[in-house]
Amino acid sequence: MNVLDWLRRWTVPALAMCCLLGSAAAQETPAVKFVSTAAGPRPMEEQTARSVVRDYGEAWRALAEASKQSRPDLLGPYFVGAARESLSQGLKNQQKNGMRTRYLNQAHSLEALFYAPEGDILQLQDTADYQFRVLSDDQVVHDEHIVVRYIVLMTPGADRWVVRQIQAVPAQ
Amino acid sequence: MRLWISLLLLGVTAALIVAGLGQPGVLWGQNRESRDAVDAAGAGAPQAAIASLLRNVQRHDWDGAYAQVAGSSNVDQASFIRDLSGTHGALRTFSGLTGWDLNPLRATDSDAEVRATMHWATPVGALDDARDLKVVREGNAWKVVWPQPHFPDPPPQVIPLTFMRWDLVTGGSGDEWGNRNVDGPRVRIVSMNAVSYEGGSVVIGEAINEDSIPAFVNVNATLVGPDGQVLGNESSFDKVLHVLLPKQVTPYRIDFPEVELAKIKSVQMDVKTSLIGAAADPVIEVSNQAIGDDGAGAKALQGQLLNQSGQVVNIPHIIATFYDDGGRVIWVADGYIDRALLPQSPEPFRVRVPERIANNARNYRVVVNQYSLGGS
């Protein structure tokens, strides 16, 4: 095999691989609606409400990206405590089993249930509407559009609100 | 041809090396900052004697420096070195002489007086030390009469430590939410004022530790413009007491050199506190405080510090708050002292103050920040 053949054999795939690297589109932040009027006992400040919407949306974007790539580190700074432990364990299992879960076309409708007197605990109810897809070795084994209710605990972090507990609950 | 080329190369090389030796300021191998000072010193013999002394101090050549000291000074070399290189872990022991300015005050054929302002590079920033030095002619050389240094010499004694000490037990680094959360200390801004200064603006005021435990404090300020955009965000840096005991009040000063006062619509203050172990010792008395001339044509708040405890304060840092007749904070100034505070030994201090403030200040208060080797 002379040099030209060698070049033809390896150069094209190398360049293709390079282009591929930049092409994986990153997840965008899902839409989040928030009704904070029922928050109590502490009244919710407007700036807090805006931060909660921003950080909750970013948390679900990070969860969707982490689930898509089975990488716990992509959860980023948005999950702490029990939520981070359980989600990380789930993603490690995914990785081990060659499976991936996708949360597509998300829409979240948040309602504040409890806002602690000192403002350090926020309980939310999220009615999440998304396409839930399960893949095994890149084969879709499950695909359903669902609406699920989550009870979420958020606490203030260094510079954002973080999800400390997130639990899907059966519809009443 | 061979000879001509060899001579040419040799000659050009020699000429370039000689030219290299003649480059300004390189002759004495100093760094850039003191080069202009050397030129100024060349003016007269008395100043040359002082410059030679200071140059040796810069190179830590103490024998060479002491050789410039006049016999009539009756200062032994050890005291001379201690006076210039500092003792007891003081700020001076951390410092390096980077340059000096020499201003002749008076001169005759046999003696002269020169104000030497020494520029020291210290860990906490540049510090000037001005001294009026007398220079006398001894034989055909000029020598510097070094003032007799006074080193505090507290009598050996045992001073009981009778005050409170708080120790901090920090939990593990794991996530302890909901099990052992401890609130940070409560510190409140009691006054805030923004003033214009040298084309920029300065935010000053006072904060109090309202809690019953010591607080570690950092004060930040954000300047907001008319349309809500952030004009600047700075911290109080070293112009605040970071460790506040219960009910202790600290001044703070936050400089915004690039933001004009007229552009500011509002100031957002932010106090961040955390738990800290601390001691109610050392207690430092600030006495004889008065505003006067600093001898160099500027106004200064002067006074005396007295360390009433048994612990050596290696680096004292004073922060002075100035009030108008309505009790409003109109200025905050600070300064470091490059001598240590030994127990029961008074040490003078001076903080320069703008003329306008000196005229309007009706009252002032000085607090003392301190650093002790081995403890923070």
Add this chain to the structure above:
Amino acid sequence: MTQSGPSYRSVSLQSILLITLAIHGPLLLMQLPANSYDANVHMFFASHYSHHWFDPWNEKWFAGFSQTTYPPLTHQWIAMFSHVVSLETAYMLVQLLAVVLLPVGVYRFSKIWVEERTASYAALGSVFVGSLAFLVYQAGQLATVTSTALFLNALPYFYEWLVQGRLRSFCKGLAVSLAAASAHHVTLIFGAVLFAIPVVWRACIEVEEHFPEVSRGQVLRRAAGFGVLAGGGIALVLLPYWLAILQHPIRQMPIPHDSRTNYLLNLTTGMNYFVVPYGALILALPFLVPAAARIRSLRPLLFGFWLTFLLSLGGTTPLPRWLLGRAYEVLTFERFTLWACMMAMPLVALLAVTLLDRFQNLAATGLSLAAIGSLALALAWLNWNPYRPPSALDVKPVVDFLNRDGHDGYRYLTLGFGNSLGRVGAYSNAGSVDGDYNSARLLPEMTEFGSAQLTNSKFYGSAGMQSLRAMLKHANRYGLKFIFVHDSYYEPLLTFTGWQRIETYGNGQISTWTKNDVPPAHKIASDAVPPPWQGLWWGILPIGSSFLAILLLVLLPQRDPADEELPVLATRREHYAAEGSR
């Protein structure tokens, strides 16, 4: 007068390479350069390429800087090897390749000026040069040594192209030059003047004397053609570098460096930048000039060497400041010493041949002692030098702290770490606001005061401490939450500015300080972020130039040297013999 045949034969290139391996191999396997000034910087760059080959934007220093501000070839080779061996071993491997390539380059470069036997002595001597040991084991200038070795190997092809217009030499010379530029651009910029012009001048003399059919204008046109294509090639291969420099020219306050002081007035600086690097060559200087001036074909080399020698004296003469202008305040001059030594090798070898022919064993002994003495002095100076790099600091506790508990969500700063800063950067996940590569700095807190790394602030007097104060004042802006201190000089400043000591390691060797109100680090917007296409370009072309050079050297081998003996060289032997006997 009949001349008896030379009593010392030429030294084979294989023997020279074995001697090089015998001397420098063990020193590199001992990882002696690991604690040199710049080694950690090169390993830090390589560590980034090994994880982000096509993304030169590095967030770990200066809150983000572009690695396209430094030619990447040596770092890319280290990054490739580091996937097989450790990062330090990979660095030593690439350094060994460069050190082995250097005598080959000197040998082939010397054959332009002197005959084969003398050229072999020149190559043998280059192994023992003090400047090489200084740059490899104390300064850690891997890129300069590599680029010099490659460029010396390119010049003979350039010479063959000038004299005989052979396209094969043109292609190989061009490819090797591009690889040399990808290793270190400054070497090529100055090499084009200090090395290439004497070679062109030599070619003109050669065609005038031995190739009447080739006119001097033809030589100059060939040289111009090669220069244009080489310049264009370098511009193309290092395009992201030139774009970065055009976008952010180096306008920082000048940073003082010892090589810009007067060597005559400071004994230690004189030893460090003159006596140790030149070693025994100093003894030969008085004889080189007349010996070279006598032979017309050596005069170009003499003038090239002499100009480089003057530049290598740094601040001792005003010539560098006159010639380089503002660049004088950015450049350091120890690399000119290496180039001067390499240019002097053919002349020194000529002197050695004369001595050997006249004094045989006595001369051989003396020359050997001089060579070994030069190398020994440079290695001993590693311990005697009062400004030697501080002993290696155990930075593992610092790296462990940064890599746990989400601490890498903040930025950090080291104080008093010296050249260990690069090692912390290479192994920790967190970013720093400091860095050990002054040309890439864009943060105003570092460029406005005329001091270098923040970790060495105190050595730059008031300017250094002002720069450190400016950075600490903006700690919140950069998410700078942790400071690791290895020098108690900085503790008063940290105490007064609101930092608290939280941990100490190595019985007080290093203490960790933190500030309670610092928000997590966020990306600092910068217009210096290279676009994706530059990342691809930077990851393909520079390393590609070295593969191309290897490919051409393999595919276009030198035809059998015996038939190919340049007529030039054959005639030169009688030329010396005749002259020698005069």
Add this chain to the structure above:
Amino acid sequence: MHRSPLLATLTAIALAALCSGQQTGLGISPTVIAGAEISIPAPGTGEATFYLASAAHVAKRKLSLGQPIRLSGQDLSIAGRYVAILCAGSCRSQAFFVTPAAPASLSFVVHPSRAWIGREGAISGVALPFDKFHNLVQDPVNVDFSIVAGGSKLYSASAPSRRGIAWFRAASGSKAGAAQLTASAGTVSARRALQLVASDPCRLQIRATPAPKGVAVETEPIHDCSGNAIPDGTIVTFTANGADGISTVDAPVKHGVARALLASSGNVVITAASGVVMGNELRMSVKP
């Protein structure tokens, strides 16, 4: 047509229940208690692959049809929505919920750690019951709160948790000292310590006597308006304005009294302040 958001939400939830119901082909109960073991019938023959997917747990098993699929308590320890999928050629799936087990621990967040006495609603606490897998127990749980200070019960109340949260707010009483807060739900309880702190000094009275090097000043025992001694270490700033300028000392309180030595002479005016509380003013003449 503009529909209220609430109506849209309820419709969506109903649809979800319907959807998941359609896939009830695996015979799993709609809700399972966390930690419980279940077995899923898998009739038929041949090879199949079973998947279990949820945000917190994912599993995949190759198995032979004909035997039930056993899911251990560890598989179903995290509360949430799970989907069981059985693929043998085509896939059948069913969604179900794992709900929290019985409360096993209480997270009890109390503020502040140090409360001034005599303040209404100064103390607040939030209790969250968790099961042994650290799932938040959503079912109502009755939580009893109590505050005991100086041997007497300062506060006691009972509150049912709503969706896993119960809270209270109480006054801080009038007696300084350590207080013990307790939250209990059945056999589970959590305890927190709290410091009830004297508030600002009520009356700052000073007296001064000449001393060898100036004036010795000290306060009378300092209390707040409820008679509680001011905590040791509280700073009292003494100021003496005399002939040779102002002298100030920040002196810490020890056993309720602050003392200081002020180097001042001539006609001296002495004042004291602690935080925002000013003391009386003394005038005296002191020989230098």
